[in-house]
């Protein structure tokens with residue numbers, strides 16, 4: 088399905104994500120036997136909307152985001168984005184697919200410090216050998232309060248400003264899918280609110296936004312919440328309040344209940 092972008096925040100095509108049986112193992116630095124950090128994860132993410140992945144520290148949230156987004160291949164399992172089995176592609180084709188369809192909003196902004204704001208924002212276009220639409224670039228920079236900073240090198244910007252540059256860069260290609268890893272983690276309240284508002288707008292305009300967050304208020308903006316623990320999904324819910332998300336997190340630590348509502352002992 089094609090959607091005509093009628094705004095400067097928009098999407099080219101709706102793409103859903105299906106993950107099946109994802110397993111990821113890592114070998115620790117001491118060379119001990121590999122540990123499983125994603126344990127048979129299967130997940131369906133629709134082609135538009137905001138999905139939050141929550142869970143305790145070390146649950147595997149970032150690892151899952153990397154595997155879902157094509158940045159880190161699983162040991163087994165498949166990720167299908169808009170009908171394309173991304174790990175069945177060779178590396179060059181996968182990179183092209185990612186550049187063409189996916190935007191990233193990560194905490195480490197991955198900006199080139201000695202390039203200007205404008206140059207950083209347009210970098211993905213240069214890499215994709217596409218011409219910049221200056222009107223679109225200017226609209227995005229204005230939306231994020233960066234127009235006066237367009238010619239400033241990014242190393243001279245604050246963390247909040249750099250995050251906004253990273254968002255502009257991610258949005259310039261009108262990505263169908265946006266992956267955000269703790270997008271508000273290092274930001275003050277005003278910048279956090281702006282970033283979340285934009286992610287919500289993106290989701291409303293047809294992008295599939297997948298966000299890892301510790302912030303229950305941020306997760307409460309999502310259309311669905313995926314609870315992760317010990318490398319596995321414990322449950323998936325629709326829209327929840329921040330209080331319900333806290334409660335859901337607490338429940339992932341409770342022993343499973345028997346059919347009669349009694350606690351089942353582990354071990």
Ligand SMILES: Nc1ncnc2c1ncn2[C@@H]1O[C@H](COP(=O)(O)OP(=O)(O)OP(=O)(O)O)[C@@H](O)[C@H]1O
Pocket residue numbers: 113114115116124142143144145146147148149150151
């Ligand atoms: N490359 C790696 N080598 C060894 N262990 C790793 C590697 N990447 C992740 N891990 C381990 O895998 C587990 C999951 O890590 P991950 O960063 O995905 O969790 P998380 O839920 O995002 O945690 P946090 O909320 O603290 O960021 C952790 O125990 C982590 O130490």
